[in-house]
Amino acid sequence: MTTIKLHNTKSRKKTEFVPIDAENVRMYVCGPTVYDRAHLGNARPVVVFDVLYRLLREVYGADHVTYVRNFTDVDDKINARAAQTGRSIGEITDETIQWFLDDMGALGALEPNAMPRATQFIPQMVAMISDLISKGHAYAAEGHVLFAVDSWREGYGKLSGRSVDDMIAGARVEVAPYKKNPMDFVLWKPSNDSQPGWDSPWGRGRPGWHIECSAMSYELLGETFDIHGGGNDLMFPHHENEIAQSCCAHGDDSFAKYWLHNEMLQVEGKKMSKSLGNFFTVHDLLDQGVPGEVIRFVFLQTHYRKPMDWTEKKAKEAEATLRKWRALTAGIEPADSAAAAVLDALADDLNTAGALAEMHKLAAASDAPRLLASARLLGLLSDDLGDWAEVPEVDLSTYETQLLKAREQAMESKDFAEVDRLKAAFVTAGLEVRMSKAGVELVPGTGFDPVKLEGLE
Numbered sequence: 001m002t003t004i005k006l007h008n009t010k011s012r013k014k015t016e017f018v019p020i021d022a023e024n025v026r027m028y029v030c031g032p033t034v035y036d037r038a039h040l041g042n043a044r045p046v047v048v049f050d051v052l053y054r055l056l057r058e059v060y061g062a063d064h065v066t067y068v069r070n071f072t073d074v075d076d077k078i079n080a081r082a083a084q085t086g087r088s089i090g091e092i093t094d095e096t097i098q099w100f101l102d103d104m105g106a107l108g109a110l111e112p113n114a115m116p117r118a119t120q121f122i123p124q125m126v127a128m129i130s131d132l133i134s135k136g137h138a139y140a141a142e143g144h145v146l147f148a149v150d151s152w153r154e155g156y157g158k159l160s161g162r163s164v165d166d167m168i169a170g171a172r173v174e175v176a177p178y179k180k181n182p183m184d185f186v187l188w189k190p191s192n193d194s195q196p197g198w199d200s201p202w203g204r205g206r207p208g209w210h211i212e213c214s215a216m217s218y219e220l221l222g223e224t225f226d227i228h229g230g231g232n233d234l235m236f237p238h239h240e241n242e243i244a245q246s247c248c249a250h251g252d253d254s255f256a257k258y259w260l261h262n263e264m265l266q267v268e269g270k271k272m273s274k275s276l277g278n279f280f281t282v283h284d285l286l287d288q289g290v291p292g293e294v295i296r297f298v299f300l301q302t303h304y305r306k307p308m309d310w311t312e313k314k315a316k317e318a319e320a321t322l323r324k325w326r327a328l329t330a331g332i333e334p335a336d337s338a339a340a341a342v343l344d345a346l347a348d349d350l351n352t353a354g355a356l357a358e359m360h361k362l363a364a365a366s367d368a369p370r371l372l373a374s375a376r377l378l379g380l381l382s383d384d385l386g387d388w389a390e391v392p393e394v395d396l397s398t399y400e401t402q403l404l405k406a407r408e409q410a411m412e413s414k415d416f417a418e419v420d421r422l423k424a425a426f427v428t429a430g431l432e433v434r435m436s437k438a439g440v441e442l443v444p445g446t447g448f449d450p451v452k453l454e455g456l457e
C-alpha cells in the first residue's frame with residue numbers, strides 16, 4: 001500500500017499518515033459561512049482537500065473514507081445581509097449554499113460525504129456546552145456562555161504555538177465585562193427578537209462559531225478522527241478553540257490526529273482585497289469564460305503550504321496545457337491506474353506540482369492512457385469538466401465560399417483589402433486559413449470560437 005506522508009501542523013513535521021481505522025479514514029474541513037459568493041481564495045482549501053480526499057480514496061478505497069465539511073449558516077454576517085436586503089435568512093443561506101456547490105463543482109471538487117449545516121446541530125451544541133460547564137471548562141454570564149481558557153492552560157495555544165500569557169499581552173480587543181479572562185471565547189450568546197435564536201438553559205440565544213465544528217465533527221466522525229483541515233487563517237483562534245472545546249469535553253487525546261493548513265492566495269502578486277480592486281469570486285471568473293478546470297490546474301501548480309499567486313498568465317498557460325492533454329487523450333481509455341510517480345508525488349504531502357511535472361513527462365512520451373488515469377486522480381481531464389475544450393462543430397462552408405468569392409473579385413480588381421480583412425477575422429476566431437489554387441479551406445484550431453464569426457457575412 002502507498003505510504004502517505006503529511007505535514008502535521010500539530011507536530012510541525014512531515015510524518016507518515018497512519019489512520020486510526022483504515023476501514024474508515026475520517027476527515028473534517030471547515031466550510032464556508034454562507035452569505036455571499038465564494039471568492040477565489042475560498043476555493044483554495046476546497047481544491048486542496050479535494051485532492052487529499054481523492055488520494056485517500058485511491059489508497060484506502062472509495063468506500064473507506066468519510067469527508068465532512070460544514071456550512072456555517074448562523075452568523076452575524078448572515079443576519080446583517082438579511083437586514084440589508086429584506087430577505088429571510090433561510091432564503092439567503094439556501095441560495096448561497098447552492099452557489100457554493102455549483103461553483104466548487106465547476107472546479108471539479110467532489111462533494112463531501114456529509115455537509116452538515118450548523119442550524120441542524122443546535123441541540124448537540126447545547127449538550128456539549130452543558131458538558132463543558134459541568135466539567136469546569138466553561139461558565140455562564142449575562143446570557144453568554146464562555147470557555148474558560150485558564151481551565152486548560154496546558155493545552156491552549158499548542159497548535160498555533162502561542163502561550164496564553166503572550167496572547168493576553170497581545171490582545172487589543174476591548175474586553176467584555178462578563179469575561180473572567182480576556183482570552184475566554186464565546187460558546188453561546190443571547191439573541192434579541194430580531195436575531196435567530198434557540199431556547200437553551202442560558203436563555204434564548206445562538207451558538208458561537210467555534211463550537212459548531214467541535215459538535216458536528218463529534219456527531220459525524222466521533223471523539224477522535226484522522227485529519228482536520230482548513231486555511232491557515234483559521235489556525236488561530238478558530239482551530240485552537242475547536243481543540244480546547246473538544247479535548248476538554250472528550251479527553252486530551254481526542255479530536256484530530258493530523259492538522260493540515262493551506263496557505264493563502266494572492267492575485268498578481270498582491271493580497272486580494274476589495275480596496276485594491278483585485279477582488280473577484282469564482283463565479284466572476286467562470287462568467288468571464290475561464291474554465292473551472294483551468295482554475296483547478298492553476299491551483300494545483302502550487303504546493304498547498306506555499307502562498308499561491310493567481311495570474312492571468314498562469315491561466316493562459318494552464319489552458320494551453322489542458323487543451324494539449326485533452327487532444328492527446330481524446331477517445332482514449334485510461335490506464336488501470338495513475339503513474340506510480342504521480343501517485344508518489346501526491347503521497348508526499350500532496351506535492352501536486354510534482355505530480356503535474358510527472359504528467360508533462362507522460363504527455364511528452366505520448367503515454368495517453370497513463371496520462372489520463374493520472375489526471376483523473378487529480379480531478380483533471382474528466383468528461384464532465386471538458387465541455388470548454390471541445391471544438392464546436394460549425395458549418396464553415398458559407399465562410400469558405402465568401403472568401404473564395406472575395407478572392408475572385410480581388411483577382412480582377414487587384415484590390416485585396418477584403419480578402420485580407422476576412423483572413424484576419426478568421427484567424428482571430430481561431431481558424432487556420434488554407435488557400436490554394438484548388439480552393440479555400442478553413443480548419444478550426446484549439447482556440448476556435450464561433451461567436452467571433454458572427455456578423456462577418
Ligand SMILES: [Zn+2]
Pocket residue numbers: 029030031213238242
Ligand atoms: Zn471549523
